[in-house]
Amino acid sequence: MAENGRPKGPHGPGGMMPGEKAKDFKKSFKKLVEYIGNYKYAVLVVIVFAVAGTVFNVIGPKILGNATTEIFTGLQSKFSGGSGIDFKRVGQILVFVAVLYGVSALCSFIQAFIMTNISQKVSYRLRQEMIAKINRMPMKYFDTKTHGEVLSRITNDVDTLGQGLNQSITQLITSVSTIIGVTVMMLTISPLLTAITFLILPLSLMLISFIVKHSQKYFKMQQKSLGDVNGQVEEIYSGHIIIKAFNREEAVLNDFNRDNDALYRSAWKSQFLSGLMMPIMNFIGNLGYVAIAIVGGILAARGTITVGNIQSFIQYVRNFTQPISQMAQVSNMLQSTMAASERVFEFLEEDEEELKGIEGNRLKASDITGSVTFDHVNFGYIEGKTIIHDFSMEVKPGQKVAIVGPTGAGKTTIVKLLMRFYDLNGGRILIDGHDIREFDRSELRECFGMVLQDTWLFKGSIMENIRYGRLDATDEEVVEAARAAYANRFIMTLPGGYSLTRRQVMCLQARNSSLP
Numbered sequence: 001m002a003e004n005g006r007p008k009g010p011h012g013p014g015g016m017m018p019g020e021k022a023k024d025f026k027k028s029f030k031k032l033v034e035y036i037g038n039y040k041y042a043v044l045v046v047i048v049f050a051v052a053g054t055v056f057n058v059i060g061p062k063i064l065g066n067a068t069t070e071i072f073t074g075l076q077s078k079f080s081g082g083s084g085i086d087f088k089r090v091g092q093i094l095v096f097v098a099v100l101y102g103v104s105a106l107c108s109f110i111q112a113f114i115m116t117n118i119s120q121k122v123s124y125r126l127r128q129e130m131i132a133k134i135n136r137m138p139m140k141y142f143d144t145k146t147h148g149e150v151l152s153r154i155t156n157d158v159d160t161l162g163q164g165l166n167q168s169i170t171q172l173i174t175s176v177s178t179i180i181g182v183t184v185m186m187l188t189i190s191p192l193l194t195a196i197t198f199l200i201l202p203l204s205l206m207l208i209s210f211i212v213k214h215s216q217k218y219f220k221m222q223q224k225s226l227g228d229v230n231g232q233v234e235e236i237y238s239g240h241i242i243i244k245a246f247n248r249e250e251a252v253l254n255d256f257n258r259d260n261d262a263l264y265r266s267a268w269k270s271q272f273l274s275g276l277m278m279p280i281m282n283f284i285g286n287l288g289y290v291a292i293a294i295v296g297g298i299l300a301a302r303g304t305i306t307v308g309n310i311q312s313f314i315q316y317v318r319n320f321t322q323p324i325s326q327m328a329q330v331s332n333m334l335q336s337t338m339a340a341s342e343r344v345f346e347f348l349e350e351d352e353e354e355l356k357g358i359e360g361n362r363l364k365a366s367d368i369t370g371s372v373t374f375d376h377v378n379f380g381y382i383e384g385k386t387i388i389h390d391f392s393m394e395v396k397p398g399q400k401v402a403i404v405g406p407t408g409a410g411k412t413t414i415v416k417l418l419m420r421f422y423d424l425n426g427g428r429i430l431i432d433g434h435d436i437r438e439f440d441r442s443e444l445r446e447c448f449g450m451v452l453q454d455t456w457l458f459k460g461s462i463m464e465n466i467r468y469g470r471l472d473a474t475d476e477e478v479v480e481a482a483r484a485a486y487a488n489r490f491i492m493t494l495p496g497g498y499s500l501t502r503r504q505v506m507c508l509q510a511r512n513s514s515l516p
Contacts, residue, residue: 028342035125036165039118043169046111046118050173053107056100058181061315062189063100067093069308108174115170123162126344130154136352139421140381147238148231153347156226157340164337168330175323175330182320189309189316190299193292197317200288204324207280212331215273219336221266223343228259270336277329285321292317353441368432368447370397372418378426379417386425388413419445462491463498 036043067090074085130153142150186194236243236252243252296310372395380386388410395401403411416422418429420441429436436444449469457465466478473481478498482488494500 028338028345031345032161032165032338032341035122036118036169039121042114042118046115046170047173049107049111049114050170051177053104053111054174054177054181056104056107058178058185058319060097060100060104061312061319062185063093064097064315065306065308065312067097067308068311069306072307111170116166119162119166122165123158126158126161126348127154129348130158130344133348133350133352137350138353139416141350143381146231146235148229148234149227150347151234152227152230153343156230157223157343160223160340161337161344164333164340168333168337171326171330171333175326178319178323182316182323186313186316186320189313190296190305192299193295193313196291196295197288197320199291200284200321201324204281204284204321207284208277208324208327208331211273211276211280212335215270216335218266218270218273220339222263222270223336223339225259225263225266227343229256229263232256232259274329281321281324285318288317288321289314368434371395371430371432373430373433374414374427375430376427377417377424377429379413379422379424381422388417390427392427415450419448419450459501461499461501462494466498
């Protein structure tokens with residue numbers, strides 16, 4: 001438990017249990033489809049070009065087999081006293097096949113270009129929504145989650161989702177189209193050889209389903225462990241001065257090693273199982289080649305099939321097993337993508353802070369004089385655990401009040417309640433006799449100046465950081481504010497004064513913390 005009874009996770013707040021299954025896989029998938037639906041016409045173009053590219057690619061081996069047959073027939077003719085190989089005809093076939101493969105490559109390039117654009121737009125939109133969401137979320141969410149956990153959802157999970165989306169959709173379309181097209185072409189060559197090829201299909205599907213079933217939980221663990229590691233790195237980097245001051249380097253390293261080991265174990269298992277797909281499918285495919293070579297040789301000897309068709313069929317067998325293994329890889333990729341998308345949509349669906357005040361009674365910050373009243377206030381961070389009991393206090397305009405007490409007494413909590421970072425469990429807080437719920441939260445917070453216990457510098461100079469609360473303030477007003485806070489003298493002793501950047505301040509802190 002942390003100060004004031006707020007719950008904390010294993011490394012700061014929050015965290016899911018390792019190996020937790022997806023709460024609602026179908027819901028996450030449906031939500032992702034809705035996002036992609038905004039680009040349905042572009043996706044339709046991707047499907048058209050993907051199918052077209054596959055068709056041109058699938059036709060190629062059959063026509064290339066005609067060149068092999070032409071060469072074989074020409075050699076037989078030459079040995080029997082004929083005219084030999086018709087190189088002009090062979091050349092025409094090869095040029096035609098080259099054109100087919102060129103068009104196929106062009107179609108693949110176009111669909112890949114469009115799909116990459118779609119996936120990046122989806123990722124861009126998700127990041128925008130998540131950043132906007134942060135500003136609408138209540139304080140209690142950040143009290144139960146580490147900064148690293150939140151950052152991991154915005155960065156790693158969105159990246160995983162975007163990459164998976166880009167690769168899985170195009171591969172899925174291409175693989176399905178290839179399987180259908182190859183099946184049709186094999187049937188036109190030899191139904192018997194096609195039937196032999198299909199005998200390997202049940203074995204392939206059994207192995208794929210086994211691997212997918214066992215790899216799903218490890219992909220989920222990998223995403224969760226990655227969030228834990230990011231949380232650790234964020235905390236260590238932000239608090240490195242405190243860590244050094246309290247000689248906690250070894251303890252912090254042990255904690256990091258524990259989380260890093262968990263990430264290693266889950267990532268190793270997920271990637272290992274995913275990596276088994278290609279070797280297994282290649283092994284099964286080689287068994288198919290052996291069967292086709294034996295049966296095809298017998299059929300060619302009997303004259304029921306040409307040598308070129310056997311060569312084409314062997315190519316089709318390879319083209320038949322390859323998309324099956326690709327679909328297996330896609331299924332693994334989808335597991336990782338859905339694990340990431342679940343975490344992203346979980347974040348986007350978190351309860352938001354009600355920003356508006358009571359309708360019809362909204363008050364402006366400019367209307368108040370500064371009278372503050374706590375009227376029988378009751379509050380607890382956790383339901384059923386009240387930490388402030390029947391607290392009442394009245395502060396008159398212009399009066400200075402100091403709230404004094406030991407750590408955990410609730411001093412900061414009272415300020416958070418006054419600014420409506422949390423809502424009360426009972427009682428009221430009044431400003432000039434008006435319940436603070438009548439104010440829009442943004443208007444209410446403009447009434448206060450809050451100096452936080454933990455300082456934070458944003459990117460930019462000290463001058464820009466002081467101006468953060470009022471961006472239109474002049475340099476003179478910034479300096480005057482610093483003087484009022486008794487900070488001007490200290491700032492002027494720094495190299496660069498008000499123009500000193502956050503990076504330079506951090507370098508000074510690091511250098512000073514390393515001094516004996």
